Amino acid sequence: MNNKNHALAYVAAIISSILFGLSFLFSKIALTVANPLALVAFRFLLAFSVMTTLIIFRIFKVNYKNKPIKELILVCLAEPVVYFIFETYGIRETSSSIAGLMLAIIPIAVTILGVYFLKEIPSIKRVMYIVISVSGVAIIGVMSASDNTSTSLRGILLLLGAVTCAGLFTIISRKASKHFTPIEITYFMMGSGAAFFNLIWITNLIIRGDITTYFEPLSKPEFIIPVLFLGILSSIVAYLLINYTLSKIEASNTSVFANISTIVSVVAGVVILKETFHFYDFIGSTLILIGVWGTNRFK
Numbered sequence: 001m002n003n004k005n006h007a008l009a010y011v012a013a014i015i016s017s018i019l020f021g022l023s024f025l026f027s028k029i030a031l032t033v034a035n036p037l038a039l040v041a042f043r044f045l046l047a048f049s050v051m052t053t054l055i056i057f058r059i060f061k062v063n064y065k066n067k068p069i070k071e072l073i074l075v076c077l078a079e080p081v082v083y084f085i086f087e088t089y090g091i092r093e094t095s096s097s098i099a100g101l102m103l104a105i106i107p108i109a110v111t112i113l114g115v116y117f118l119k120e121i122p123s124i125k126r127v128m129y130i131v132i133s134v135s136g137v138a139i140i141g142v143m144s145a146s147d148n149t150s151t152s153l154r155g156i157l158l159l160l161g162a163v164t165c166a167g168l169f170t171i172i173s174r175k176a177s178k179h180f181t182p183i184e185i186t187y188f189m190m191g192s193g194a195a196f197f198n199l200i201w202i203t204n205l206i207i208r209g210d211i212t213t214y215f216e217p218l219s220k221p222e223f224i225i226p227v228l229f230l231g232i233l234s235s236i237v238a239y240l241l242i243n244y245t246l247s248k249i250e251a252s253n254t255s256v257f258a259n260i261s262t263i264v265s266v267v268a269g270v271v272i273l274k275e276t277f278h279f280y281d282f283i284g285s286t287l288i289l290i291g292v293w294g295t296n297r298f299k
Helices: 003-030 036-056 069-092 096-117 124-146 153-176 182-208 221-248 251-271 279-297
Strands: none
Touching (some): 003 069, 003 096, 069 182, 096 279, 182 221
């Protein structure tokens, strides 16, 4: 890969990380007026509709003929399907800044999962830094649970599930990028997310006898604005960029950009949502970032 493509891949990684970091802020705002399932259902329905329109007008091109669709199905199971179940419910039970902070340990998840999927055994130094990072997560989780804050231990555990899925996505998407373009991967992801979450949300409304309220969230500005951001910028644009990055750079190198998302989400949560950032949050986040730095430094 030439230097120009290499530079573009890193620029794409930085922009996508900023968009992902802001997604926690907008998700938190939307969740104040809507059910988590409604949020992800409309988010992916919008993203899929926009991408379908672009494909119809030949702005985007996709071709899945004679390609290993099974690889795309695995990508979509990891993210968006399972990942967004964990993330959305996790955000509801944590602060936006803490939710974004948890993104920082994605490189840790990639390293641990790499032992099984990539047969990469980490060095003693990397294991030490992984323990440091996990200790930071434990401090935040335990202290938040005992301090009766907006962050619960269950929320932390849900976000850990999301981080694991993100790690799997990073590894599987890298493999899928050998057969599919970034647009093809992203479009398949948006379609699977739209189908899965709308099916679950509509079934839920039918069981409750509230199917007539399906479009009700769209009457609230606190829901519409976040969905526009999440559906177009944080889903289509961000995933196109990250899938492009994964097609050009090794997964272990791209995962470090989660730190940018962390910084953006913490600053947005504290400055815009006026969330409290406790002293133990600072200690925990410092340990997490030191652990992530060391894990990537001693590859």
